[in-house]
Amino acid sequence: MDLVHYLARRPPDYPDAAALGHCLRALVEAGLDRLPLPGSGLTLARLQRLAEVGGHDLGLCKLYEGHTDALAIIEQLGGTPTPGSTWGMWAAEPPQARVKVSSNGHMVELNGRKAWCSGAAVLSHALLTAWDADGQQQLVAVALDQPGVTVTEQGWAAVGMAATGSVEVLFDGAEGQAIGSPGDYLQRPGFWQGGVGIAACWYGATRQIAESLRQHCAQREEPHALAHLGAVDSALQAAADVLRFSALHIDAHPEDNAQLLARRARAVVEQTAEQVIREVGRALGAGPYCKDRHFARLIADLPVFLRQSHAERDLAALGSLIAGQSSEVWSL
Structure with a gap:
């Protein structure tokens, strides 16, 4: 069974991290976490799978994207994950929560606090920055x-994305294995190829939210709703085109920055x-917020997941990159 049909058979209602963890383990057992690597020639297929999970449930998508990202990183850097394991990819680095690593033979020792650890209570392993x-x-x-790993209940008071249980984890002499060399992450x-994968998750949820408006307009002709649908379609088409182009470019230039x-x-x-x-809310009113x-769940979770973007700081970084380009950067 493929991922689309598997998800279609599961109700998109995961009340807590335990439910998300159970579903992620089932996906792993079914082999549905084995996505093509970025730059492998099948990057679009990878993005499509992430978008499918995003449209199903963003809490599950958060764990699924982290797990599949960790698997890709481990393979790219020469490691081998434990069969049947479920992984978190924890790379947030707030100044008050940094883990220290020290050598201990062929293994390493971890000490410190890690923040924003999605799924910590229900995953078997984590790939983290230290x-x-x-x-x-x-x-x-x-x-x-x-021993030496303590999953706390601290640092997470969310409503949107609440089920991911993105708490703080304490390491006190825990043993780990270095993956790659310092700076490799x-x-x-x-x-940056993985950064496009996050956008695919956002897109999947956005597309599913838009589907409510498309179905509404298919059943009745309301000029204002149709105008909102037109605006939604043009925006989604542009986003889809950018993701498709990104996938093709990554496959054509897999070693590029x-x-x-x-x-x-x-x-x-x-x-x-x-x-x-905005458009769907204005077109449909309170009904789907309260009755669907x-x-x-998607409309509550998506704004939280979107804040994995750093808003104007990310736009300023993009602007800085563009300012150093030639005028050809915008040529057709």
């Missing part, structure tokens, strides 16, 4: 069911998502 004695960032794979081509590509894709999809949320549980 800092060595020389101030360099090192990726570390760690089993979560060992940010320096590898896959870092994809920062400009990813920043553009994320900006376009974020703006599309915000426009679709799937719609209500």
Whole structure:
């Protein structure tokens, strides 16, 4: 069974992290987490699968994207994940929550606090960023069911995306395995390629929210609703075109720095998502917010997931990249 049909058979209603963890484990057991690697020639298929999960449930998508991203990173950097394992990809680095790593033979030791650890209570493993004695960032794979790992209930009071349980985790002498060399996480081509994957998750949820308006307009002719649908369609089409182009470009240039590509894709999809949320709400009123549980969950979760973007800071970074380009940067 493929991913689309599998998700179609599951009600998109996951009340907590335990339910999300159960579904993720089932996807792993069914082999539905084995996505093509970015730059493999099938990047669009990878983005399509992420979008499908995003349209089903964004909490599940958060865990699924993190798991599949971790698998891709481990493979790209020469590691081998434990069969049947479920992974978090924890790379947030707030200044008050940084993990230190020290060598301990062929393994490493972890100490410190890690924030924004989605699914921490229900995953078997995590791939996380930590800092060595020389101030360099090192990726570390760690089993979560060992002494020295404490999953707290701190740092998460969310309503949107609540089920992901993105809490803080404490490491006290926990054992892990270094993946790659210091600095590899940010320096590898896959870092920005993975950033396009996040945009595909946003797109999947946005498309599903828009579907409520499309179905509404298919049943009755309301000029204002149709005008909103036209605006939604043009925005979604632009976002889809950008994601398709991004996938083709990554496959054609798998070793290139994809920062400009990813920043553009994320900006376009974020703006599309915000426009679709506005247009659909104005067209349909309170009804789906209050009577359609799937719609209500997506509309609550998506604005939180979108804040994985850093808004004007990301736009300023994009502008800085564009300012250094020639006038040909916008040529058809």
